[in-house]
Amino acid sequence: MSATTTTTDKPVPLFELATQWQLIRNEVEAAVREVLESQNYTSGAVSGPFVGRFEDNLAKRVGGHVVALSSGTDALIAAMMALNIRPGDEVITTPFTFFATAGSIARLGAKPVFVDIDPQTFLFDLAQVKAAVTKKTRAIVPVHLYGQMGDTEALAAIACGSSQTIDVIEDAAQAIGAKDPKGRHIAEMARCACLSFYPTKNLGAAGDAGALVTRDEKLATRFKQTRQHGETTRYHHEFVGGNFRMDALQAAILDVKLRHLDTWNNRRRAIAAYYTQRFTGSDITPPYVIPGAYHVYHQYVVRAPKRDALKDHLQKHGVGSNIYYPKALHVQACFADLGYQKGAFPHAEKACDEVLALPIFPELTDAQIARVADVALSFYK
Incomplete structure (x- = not known):
């Protein structure tokens, strides 16, 4: 792709799945048919054949142990339940994220403690994280926003440097396939990472689904028990969990799509590189990529003056x-x-006023992305 790529006059949606469906339709239909013919739909404290196969295949990609769950939100809740986050505990996170990050903390009766973001990366500021630690801090939830991971080693050092146990629970809902600046995958420097397979994600289900990733085998077992109401053996419950199971149909569909993930992420990165080439030096500020990080661009988010008018x-x-x-x-x-009052986190608030996501799904044609750039840049002429 180059700045002279031929454009199109046709509308360009922010996101659509119809094109992808036509490309993988035969694979998905065969996988769904296999599940239907087996009549084996469930998973619990022990994974069924289809959920288990998806967990194994995803584990080969991300490392560690994978526990498939019902949604990304449930992954956050299940992780905190399994790690015994309780009412009155403090959990440090960012105010600039999807609601589920802090909502899950609050649902368990714990207190979200917000810290401001780095204005370049949109990820939370590690110096402020360190300053926010108190005797009540039980966990830190970094968000790998838009598909970029921050310095996981530095964050782990903050958690380990405390006098009490502080678990790092990565909200990696938007970051499957991403790597941090030192080449680490999700959950390498944390107790666990939470994934979302909402249909718009880089790896999307045909509905809601999610997963937990951990390097700790015992913790993975507890996650599986947590998704089945805390069941340790059939109908015996040593703690309270929830119904956080992924069904076999979603697992089968995700297993098909997982084969294409690297190709899709590479296409997202190519589209992002083209946009960045076009926007560099203009009124539109392209996203900042941390040196060494492997960004997977769940969203391509720019800063723009007169953002609402541009939209x-x-x-x-x-x-x-x-x-x-x-x-x-x-x-x-x-x-x-x-x-908290307005003005408490000025960088997050300014980002809310300036950010705009542009189309970046992998099925976009070169002509479509050229049109996106042309139209965006024409606003400032």
């Missing part, structure tokens, strides 16, 4: 876009009791 301009010309995220979590009404 309207794109829509008028048939180009999809969206704001991830328009309102920081510390000023959401449901977290008013935490006592």
Whole structure:
């Protein structure tokens, strides 16, 4: 791709799955048929054949042990339940993320403790994380936002340097396939990582699904028990878990799509490189990539002056876009009791005013991405 790539006059959606479906339809239909003919749909504390196969295949990609679950949100909740996060515990995280990150903490009665972001990376500021640790801190939840991982070794050092046990639980919902600046995968420097397979993700199910990844075999066993109501042996429960099971149909579909993940991520990276080439030196600020990091671009998010007007301009010309995220979590009404005020985290709040996601799904044609860049840049002429 180059700056002279031929463009198109047709609308460009922010995201669509119809093209991908046609490309993998025969594979997916065969996998679904295999499940239906087996009539073996369930998993629990012990994985069934289809869920187990997906867990094994994903584990080969990311390393460690994989426990398939019902959603990315449930992965966060199950991880904290299994690690015994309790009411009154403090969990440090970012206010600039999807709601589930902090919502899961609150659902367990724990207290989300927010810290501001680095304005370049949109990831939370490690110096502020270290300053936020108290005697009540039980966990830290970094978010590998938009598909980029930060310095996991430095974060692990903060957790290990505390006088009490602090678990690092990575919210890797947007980062399957990503690597940190030293080439580490998810969960290498953390107790576990939480994945989401929501349909729009780089690896998406046909509905909700998620997973936990850990290098700790005993913890993986506890995660499997947690997804089956805390069941340790059939109908015997030593602790309270939940119904967090992934069904066999989703596992079979994901197992098919997993074969294509590297190709899809490489295409996302190529699209991102083209956009960045086009936007560098313009009014649009392309995303900052941490040196050495392997970004998988779940979203391609720019900073733009007059962001809302740019979004309207794109829509008028048939180009999809969206704001991830328009309102920081510390000023959401449901977290008013935490006592944060507007202005508490200025970098997160400024990002909410300036960020805009542009189309970056792997089935986009060169002509479509050329149109996205042309239309975006024309707004500032």
